[in-house]
Amino acid sequence: xxxxxxxxxxxxxxxxxxxxxxxxxxxxxxxxxxxxxxxxxxxxxxxxxxxxxxxxxxxxxxxxxxxxxxxxxxxxxxxxxxxxxxxxxxxxxxxxxxxxxxxxxxxxxxxxxxxxxxxxxxxxxxxxxxxxxxxxxxxxxxxxxxxxxxxxxxxxxxxxxxxxxxxxxxxxxxxxxxxxxxxxxxxxxxxxxxxxxxxxxxxxxxxxxxxxxxxxxxxxxxxxxxxxxxxxxxxxxxxxxxxxxxxxxxxxxxxxxxxxxxxxxxxxxxxxxxxxxxxxxxxxxxxxxxxxxxxxxxxxxxxxxxxxxxx
Numbered sequence: 001x002x003x004x005x006x007x008x009x010x011x012x013x014x015x016x017x018x019x020x021x022x023x024x025x026x027x028x029x030x031x032x033x034x035x036x037x038x039x040x041x042x043x044x045x046x047x048x049x050x051x052x053x054x055x056x057x058x059x060x061x062x063x064x065x066x067x068x069x070x071x072x073x074x075x076x077x078x079x080x081x082x083x084x085x086x087x088x089x090x091x092x093x094x095x096x097x098x099x100x101x102x103x104x105x106x107x108x109x110x111x112x113x114x115x116x117x118x119x120x121x122x123x124x125x126x127x128x129x130x131x132x133x134x135x136x137x138x139x140x141x142x143x144x145x146x147x148x149x150x151x152x153x154x155x156x157x158x159x160x161x162x163x164x165x166x167x168x169x170x171x172x173x174x175x176x177x178x179x180x181x182x183x184x185x186x187x188x189x190x191x192x193x194x195x196x197x198x199x200x201x202x203x204x205x206x207x208x209x210x211x212x213x214x215x216x217x218x219x220x221x222x223x224x225x226x227x228x229x230x231x232x233x234x235x236x237x238x239x240x241x242x243x244x245x246x247x248x249x250x251x252x253x254x255x256x257x258x259x260x261x262x263x264x265x266x267x268x269x270x271x272x273x274x275x276x277x278x279x280x281x282x283x284x285x286x287x288x289x290x291x292x293x294x295x296x297x298x299x300x301x302x303x304x305x306x307x308x309x310x311x
Contacts, residue, residue, distance in 0.1 A: 020117045043116045044124060051108035051125040055132025058143050059100035060085050063093070073142060081144035083179055083234070098148050105129050105149035109156045118157065123207035126153035130211050134218055145218040147183045150211055154190055157204050161193040177233040180222035187215035271295040 022043045026036050060080045064072040068089070076084045082101065086094035105126075112118075112125025130149045135141040155162045165186050172182040191208040198204050216223075225231040271281050275289035284296045 018113075018117050020113070020121065021115050022121075023117075040116070043121065047112040047115055047121045047124040048128050050111055051129040052132040053137070054104050054108045054111075055129035055134075055149065056136035056138050056143070057104060058133065058136050058139060059104075060097045060144065061136075061139055063097065064089070073139075077232075079144055080139070080142070082148055087235075101133070101144070101148040102152045105133075105152040106156065109153055113156070119201050119203040122157055123203040126157055127207050127210050127214075129153070130214060134214060145183070146211075146215055147179075147187075150187065150190070150215055153211060154208075157207065158190075158194045158198060160197045161190065164193060165189055173234065177235075178226065178231055179234045180219050180231060181226060184216055184219050184223065187212040 022039055025031070025039055029035075031039065058080050060072045060082070064070055064085075072085060072088060073080050075088045077087075078084070082094045082098040085097045108125045108129035109118075109122050112121035112123070115121045116124070130146040130153060132143075133146045133149045134143050136143040151162075151166075154165055168189060169182045169186045172185055173179055176182070190212045191205060194201075194205045194208040222231060269281055270278050271293065273279050273286040273289060273293065274291060275286060277286065277288045279286050279288070279293060281293070281295055281297050284293055284298075285291070286293055
């Protein structure tokens with residue numbers, strides 16, 4: 001009982017210290033329960049709308065249109081994110097996109113935290129900024145997969161889990177060279193670790209669960225390709241641009257092995273020996289009777305081999 005009381009008082013102290021606009025307005029205006037509920041609902045709605053609109057701003061689409069006069073979603077995997085940008089436009093552009101995606105996610109979560117505390121407003125904002133990145137209202141609801149945005153949400157909402165999830169992501173990515181696999185496992189790990197490290201913060205865990213589910217859902221095609229052994233491996237090198245749906249875009253960075261073509265034979269490649277058996281023209285001695293083949297003509301490969309030996 002004492003432990004529970006201490007925990008509750010600690011949580012209460014944390015809530016008192018964490019400044020937020022909703023609490024400030026309730027105290028400053030001295031509003032009653034009815035009006036405070038209206039303020040709370042209004043703040044919650046803002047934590048949904050504003051982060052969603054921020055998340056819908058997609059730097060990779062904007063920059064690809066402004067600088068390259070084309071849409072990043074028309075190339076490679078069709079994803080409007082840092083990984084596809086790396087494959088299409090190179091390292092510098094990918095780093096820029098990664099940084100901008102993280103900044104917009106940070107701004108959205110901070111906005112929610114200042115409005116309704118980190119556990120409530122920050123958690124709501126985190127989900128909707130990731131949702132907006134995946135389904136942007138400005139670009140016909142076709143965006144990225146939200147991995148970079150999710151990373152910043154983890155750092156702000158559950159900082160104790162961030163080093164573990166980051167380490168798992170790096171190890172899986174380096175060992176398998178599949179960014180998609182590392183992203184999926186990290187997303188699945190997020191809600192579990194949030195519950196372990198923050199058992200009293202239900203809002204954080206709930207937000208982590210829905211964000212993780214969204215990230216896994218957005219990687220459904222990657223999961224299918226992983227199971228089929230067709231998923232592209234990650235490389236820091238810029239690859240040739242391929243339109244979405246081009247089979248060459250799904251090949252790995254390793255060279256494609258061409259199937260061996262069988263040699264086509266004609267009637268002129270065979271002769272009839274004096275013993276009556278049919279033997280290849282390129283065979284000097286008949287394997288049936290042991291006599292020399294009168295129509296013997298060496299193959300081209302044999303001629304080249306003899307020239308090399310003579311040299």
